[in-house]
Amino acid sequence: MIPDQEEVLALFGTGRPMRKHDWVNMLRGLVARLLFTGHVVICAKQYSQVICDTKAWFMLILLAVIYAEFILLIVLRRGKEWKWFLLSILCYLLAVVPTLWILEIRSLKILVDGMNNTCGDDSKTSTENSTILGLQMTHQEWSVTLQQILLFVLIIGRWILPRGPVTSDQISQLLLIQIGIGADILEFSTEGLRLPEVEAQSSVVYVILAVWTASLFQFTLCLTVRKRRKPRANDKGFQKFKSFAGMCCATEVWSIIVTSSLQDGPFLLVRIYLISIQETQNQLLIFFMLKNILVLLLQCYRLWVLLNRRLNMRRSQRIAVKLVKVRHEAGDVGTLDSRMGTLQPGFMDTKV
Known part of the structure; x- marks a missing residue:
């Protein structure tokens, strides 16, 4: 027996036809994921120029998870993101953070030891400039710039992604808070790693990068959703637990x-x-x-x-x-x- 239209709609999504705001949600989700993809590609390009290796391009595999999740959201939730957790931002961080780690460690080694690049030409040192999208900067400047772009992408991505049950007032408060959080995170990583007492100690550098990485994962959580009031149960034990x-x-x-x-x-x-x-x-x-x-x-x-x-x-x-x-x-x-x-x-x- 061939299922009718109502049965198909009940199986996929919310059981109703697509509406205008559903298409808007899907467009916003796609734009946010394209923004994540662009930053990952720029980081991989800079990695290939500094390290002279193509391993960073394998990080793009994680982007396939982002778009697979996007298709799943279209089918199940009409493009709206999950209620409490943002898988797309998690995959984006897993793709970009290891690259930034390696770029930052390499730039510190260049600054402290003056190490040479091993890209075929021995006379070519890693202190030379890199050019991406017409912008020419030193490797150290690119490392700081990519960290700054990371925070802007996270904040803008949270703004663009479909909010689901989160209201406009809640998301505006959240974005204002996250701008302050991002400024503190950026200061912690850039200024802390540039201290003379830190540059020469690899263990301290790893600790700072680990703490910086952990602080970024708070962007994957959506903690502004307010629970709706539900009818109370008659069980007194359940009432105490709910309280x-x-x-x-x-x-x-x-x-x-x-x-x-x-x-x-x-x-x-x-x-x-x-x-x-x-x-x-x-x-x-x-x-x-x-x-x-x-x-x-x-x-x-x-x-x-x-x-x-x-x-x-x-x-x-x-x-x-x-x-x-x-x-x-x-x-x-x-x-x-x-x-x-x-x-x-x-x-x-x-x-x-």
Whole structure:
């Protein structure tokens, strides 16, 4: 039996025909992925000029995963991205970050040791310029420029990608926050790796690059989605679990935890190590260390405010429910709506 149109629509996607905003979502998803592809190609081109190897072009295989996921999103979600996680940005980071690691390490070796390039011509050194898209810069300048482009691509990509359940107000707040996050990440990688005490120590360089890489993965998470309220179950144990989960697993709470664990906390530890152990005397380093301390304190305070507010709300709800039950047993007008868990008009008019 040949399935009709309704059965096909029920099998693929949301069970409805394609609409105008669905085509817009698909176009936005395609533009964002083309933006990721362009940056990966530029990084691979610079890698081939500096390292004189074509291995970086194998990173383009990960881009096939991005477009395969795009086709899956078209079929299942009409082009909208996943609710909590962005697989396209993860694949983009996995494709571009290893190349940037190698370029940065090579540029530091050139700067410290003055090593020569082994590209056929022994007289050709790696301190020469590279030309990509008509722009001619040194290898070290290209390394910094590609890191800067990476952050711009991440922020613009998050803006272009279809938002799904995230509202325009939420995405605008998210982008403003991520611009500040990107500036801190860029300063950490570029200024930290250019310190004289760091350039000659490969172990410290690897630690800084590892922390920098971990901080980038927070762009793969979408922590602005607010859960919709669902009807409450009658099971008291389930109600207690929902109360605890709502208090500890709120979206803003997770956002604070992720930012502190992936960025401000590790950045602070590295900067304290550079100042105390490596005895690095740098005003910008001290300023950003104090800034990380202040941000962590404010985030802890915000976390305490959120948890305290949720506890007060739960406490007030329990007291209100008990008072309503007492008045209901006494035969007064106030009643408890067991299905919605709200007070009927008339209860608040009575003084307790």
